[in-house]
Amino acid sequence: MADGALVEIADLTLSYAGVPALRSVTFDVGRGRVTGIVGESGSGKSTLGAAILRLLPPAARVSAGRILFDGRDLLSLSQREMRALRGARISFVSQDPLRALMPTLTIGRQMTEIQFRRGDGARRKRLRAAEMLDRVGVPNPEQRLRAYPHELSGGQRQRVSIAMAMMMQPDLLIADEPTTALDATLEAQIIALLRELQDEAGCAMLFVTHDLGLLPELCDEVVVMESGEVRESGPVERVLTEPVSDYTRMLVRCDPARVGQKTRRLPTRSGNPDVGDVPWLGPPERILRHDPPMLVVEGLDVTFRRRSWLRGALGAQSDFIVQAVKGASFSVAHGETVAIVGESGSGKTTIARSVLALQEPDRGSIGIGGVEVVGRSPRELRPVRRRVAMMFQDPIGSLSPRFTVGSLVTEPMLIHGIPVPDREREAMRLLDLVGLDARFAERYPHELSGGEARRVGVARALSSSPELLVADEPTAGLDLSIQGELLNLLAEIQEQMGLAILIITHNLAVVRHISDRTIVMYRGEFVEEGSTEALFRNPRHEYTRMLLSASRHLQSAARAPADRGNEGAERPLPDP
Amino acid sequence: MNATVKTATVPAPSRDAAWRRLMRDPMGLFGFVIVSALAASALFAHVIAPHDPNAIDIANRFALPSGDHFLGTDQLGRDVFSRTLYGGRIALIVALVSTGSAAAIGLVIGLVAAYGPRAVDNAIVLVLDTMRCYPTIIFALAVGPLFGAGLGTVIAIMVVTTFPFYGRIVRTQTLALKKAEFVLSAQSSGASAARLVFLHMLPNIIGPLLILASMDIPIVIAAEAGLSFLGVGVKPPTPSWGIILDEGYRSVQHTSWLVVAAGIPLVLSTLGFTFLGEALRDTFDPKLGRRF
Numbered sequence: 089m090a091d092g093a094l095v096e097i098a099d100l101t102l103s104y105a106g107v108p109a110l111r112s113v114t115f116d117v118g119r120g121r122v123t124g125i126v127g128e129s130g131s132g133k134s135t136l137g138a139a140i141l142r143l144l145p146p147a148a149r150v151s152a153g154r155i156l157f158d159g160r161d162l163l164s165l166s167q168r169e170m171r172a173l174r175g176a177r178i179s180f181v182s183q184d185p186l187r188a189l190m191p192t193l194t195i196g197r198q199m200t201e202i203q204f205r206r207g208d209g210a211r212r213k214r215l216r217a218a219e220m221l222d223r224v225g226v227p228n229p230e231q232r233l234r235a236y237p238h239e240l241s242g243g244q245r246q247r248v249s250i251a252m253a254m255m256m257q258p259d260l261l262i263a264d265e266p267t268t269a270l271d272a273t274l275e276a277q278i279i280a281l282l283r284e285l286q287d288e289a290g291c292a293m294l295f296v297t298h299d300l301g302l303l304p305e306l307c308d309e310v311v312v313m314e315s316g317e318v319r320e321s322g323p324v325e326r327v328l329t330e331p332v333s334d335y336t337r338m339l340v341r342c343d344p345a346r347v348g349q350k351t352r353r354l355p356t357r358s359g360n361p362d363v364g365d366v367p368w369l370g371p372p373e374r375i376l377r378h379d380p381p382m383l384v385v386e387g388l389d390v391t392f393r394r395r396s397w398l399r400g401a402l403g404a405q406s407d408f409i410v411q412a413v414k415g416a417s418f419s420v421a422h423g424e425t426v427a428i429v430g431e432s433g434s435g436k437t438t439i440a441r442s443v444l445a446l447q448e449p450d451r452g453s454i455g456i457g458g459v460e461v462v463g464r465s466p467r468e469l470r471p472v473r474r475r476v477a478m479m480f481q482d483p484i485g486s487l488s489p490r491f492t493v494g495s496l497v498t499e500p501m502l503i504h505g506i507p508v509p510d511r512e513r514e515a516m517r518l519l520d521l522v523g524l525d526a527r528f529a530e531r532y533p534h535e536l537s538g539g540e541a542r543r544v545g546v547a548r549a550l551s552s553s554p555e556l557l558v559a560d561e562p563t564a565g566l567d568l569s570i571q572g573e574l575l576n577l578l579a580e581i582q583e584q585m586g587l588a589i590l591i592i593t594h595n596l597a598v599v600r601h602i603s604d605r606t607i608v609m610y611r612g613e614f615v616e617e618g619s620t621e622a623l624f625r626n627p628r629h630e631y632t633r634m635l636l637s638a639s640r641h642l643q644s645a646a647r648a649p650a651d652r653g654n655e656g657a658e659r660p661l662p663d664p
Numbered sequence: 665m666n667a668t669v670k671t672a673t674v675p676a677p678s679r680d681a682a683w684r685r686l687m688r689d690p691m692g693l694f695g696f697v698i699v700s701a702l703a704a705s706a707l708f709a710h711v712i713a714p715h716d717p718n719a720i721d722i723a724n725r726f727a728l729p730s731g732d733h734f735l736g737t738d739q740l741g742r743d744v745f746s747r748t749l750y751g752g753r754i755a756l757i758v759a760l761v762s763t764g765s766a767a768a769i770g771l772v773i774g775l776v777a778a779y780g781p782r783a784v785d786n787a788i789v790l791v792l793d794t795m796r797c798y799p800t801i802i803f804a805l806a807v808g809p810l811f812g813a814g815l816g817t818v819i820a821i822m823v824v825t826t827f828p829f830y831g832r833i834v835r836t837q838t839l840a841l842k843k844a845e846f847v848l849s850a851q852s853s854g855a856s857a858a859r860l861v862f863l864h865m866l867p868n869i870i871g872p873l874l875i876l877a878s879m880d881i882p883i884v885i886a887a888e889a890g891l892s893f894l895g896v897g898v899k900p901p902t903p904s905w906g907i908i909l910d911e912g913y914r915s916v917q918h919t920s921w922l923v924v925a926a927g928i929p930l931v932l933s934t935l936g937f938t939f940l941g942e943a944l945r946d947t948f949d950p951k952l953g954r955r956f
């Protein structure tokens with residue numbers, strides 16, 4: 089028994105209310121091995137993790153197959169037997185650490201609670217919880233035990249979930265996209281921590297991800313899934329370098345981090361394989377440097393305050409002041425793409441909202457095409473707004489839910505009184521421009537996939553023929569293949585229309601390919617600015633170096649364990 | 665994954681589809697049948713009713729149900745079935761008029777609070793929260809006698825005690841929507857305040873509000889009966905369900921049947937509106953919309 093695989097999944101077929109989610113899935117997870125499951129949204133990778141824990145939604149039906157865990161078929165166990173396994177021999181780390189932790193109990197309470205299977209006294213349990221927190225690199229564990237989940241940072245919360253999952257020394261750890269909600273630097277630390285703990289405990293791990301870059305860093309074997317089927321499986325090294333299935337080849341090809349050279353276009357799902365090889369040759373003519381820039385921001389300061397009205401009336405100070413942006417100055421020329429990169433909370437989005445006059449700055453000036461925006465009334469802003477368009481973070485949430493796609497894309501024209509003889513034809517033209525079929529005009533936002541909604545967002549943004557496009561995390565929530573298509577579309581449109589583009593993102597792999605200049609933002613300040621080429625080749629500021637090394641580190645091939653050292657620990661960040 | 669396949673299989677959300685979903689839900693169908701039967705019987709009470717609801721026939725008082733009197737007769741020998749039909753009119757008028765006005769007032773006040781200046785918001789919230797503290801019945805007993813019993817008083821009391829709830833909900837919804845990306849998106853493309861409120865926010869508020877109102881109707885019907893029972897509502901010869909119940913209660917030593925007969929329409933209508941309201945919520949909530 090001991091030499092067999094820990095988990096043997098054979099011919100597993102599962103459907104949600106009649107819609108197949110998994111089809112004849114077969115693979116093994118060896119004892120002490122890390123198996124990665126990679127796939128795009130809807131591939132069934134998360135369903136697989138839930139199936140092993142038997143925590144599927146009620147609509148799920150398993151029609152065939154077996155899940156053998158240490159020789160026992162999990163599908164035939166009673167709920168009671170399953171409960172004995174969950175948390176003790178099989179444990180789980182989820183994507184969203186805030187929702188995975190109980191908000192109304194302290195960390196310490198939750199960490200002692202899960203030791204209920206042990207007969208130890210409360211003090212012993214608490215001690216063990218503190219040791220475990222220390223092990224996962226949470227500073228001041230004793231004090232942290234008294235904290236509530238919302239008092240911890242995102243990275244710390246994920247460390248706590250990992251600590252809780254590892255505390256009972258499980259044989260199998262299932263991690264479902266554990267770093268998706270985290271920034272690049274935190275992601276690198278959490279991956280290193282998982283690797284360390286896994287080495288130490290010798291447990292097996294099932295690591296679910298959509299990010300190919302994470303695989304070599306952590307996994308021994310990989311299973312590639314698409315539409316509920318296993319497309320390919322094998323050792324990571326082999327699958328990534330010599331993929332056998334077309335699907336894996338496509339995934340590998342579409343990963344912007346794997347396109348060695350800086351290119352303007354990215355490879356996409358539908359092919360066009362040589363597009364990725366078109367090298368990027370210096371600053372192109374599309375950038376009109378001699379003209380006055382489209383966007384000029386000078387000395388921008390934005391502060392957020394919160395003060396309860398009652399205390400305000402009594403003359404109290406604000407309870408809460410955050411300086412989100414400190415003295416930001418930059419410009420974007422016609423035809424140029426500028427990227428602002430930084431971790432979440434660094435103030436990137438605040439800059440975008442200030443440019444769109446959705447956020448009133450405390451100080452500074454914002455000029456759009458030579459017109460000052462700060463301090464203008466909505467009426468005065470209207471002609472300026474026609475020249476600027478924004479793509480918001482959430483592709484579907486930024487589309488008004490009761491509007492059809494057709495009326496959404498033409499709404500800005502209506503607002504600005506742009507004469508449209510035939511609204512329907514105009515909608516078709518815009519949809520065609522972003523590569524969507526005319527029948528999409530009748531759809532509602534909730535009927536669109538993320539990629540389709542993004543295209544609708546682009547069409548809407550373009551409808552008032554703007555000169556500046558502000559895109560806030562344009563690739564958020566998109567699968568790699570679709571991400572490439574969208575970015576190519578933006579590049580094409582920019583070339584056709586001479587658009588100035590300001591991109592706000594934390595996706596460095598993408599920035600490297602599409603932006604002409606890059607600004608690095610850290611805790612509200614610009615720490616470095618320069619041509620993207622130079623900045624990636626020769627970062628000057630310590631923080632930029634850290635950011636780049638974090639993302640490069642993830643993309644590098646698997647390294648020897650000796651190299652890994654103490655990378656899982658929380659590192660102090662430099663001062664800006 | 666397979667974006668094209670996925671979207672192709674999702675049907676357009678026409679009103680037809682929502683309607684079919686509602687009818688496929690057994691609770692929705694049951695609620696719909698009861699509510700339409702109730703509405704029809706109230707509307708055509710003068711046609712359906714076998715007797716004059718106020719015709720007295722002392723010789724035949726306290727009769728049990730028979731072919732002539734489906735629900736028997738009361739202490740004055742009046743036909744309870746006919747009185748119940750006419751009582752349905754009162755119940756529906758009170759329910760629809762007071763729920764409708766309360767929701768409308770709440771909508772306007774909630775929008776003003778959420779969209780207006782901070783000081784106005786604070787003032788409105790203070791008033792709404794204060795008013796929400798009064799229990800309907802206590803408020804009615806305190807204020808009702810001042811204005812005299814009657815249909816108008818009942819409606820006014822119901823409106824005053826329920827609109828703060830609608831106002832609160834509309835305000836909260838609007839505040840949440842104000843920060844929604846699609847509203848910011850419209851705002852950033854230059855949409856006027858009127859456009860933002862009426863085209864982008866209102867349609868997303870009014871759906872939940874209507875569902876809430878439909879779930880409130882049975883409460884109002886029961887409250888009207890309660891107020892009439894307590895003597896604050898509709899005055900006696902008028903057949904209201906509350907009055908029928910009150911009269912049955914007074915004659916309970918003679919027969920217990922009257923109390924039962926008066927309770928039947930109350931129970932049925934409450935169930936009907938509640939089921940319909942809940943089915944409507946399930947059908948129209950976009951997040952629950954795909955459960956079939």
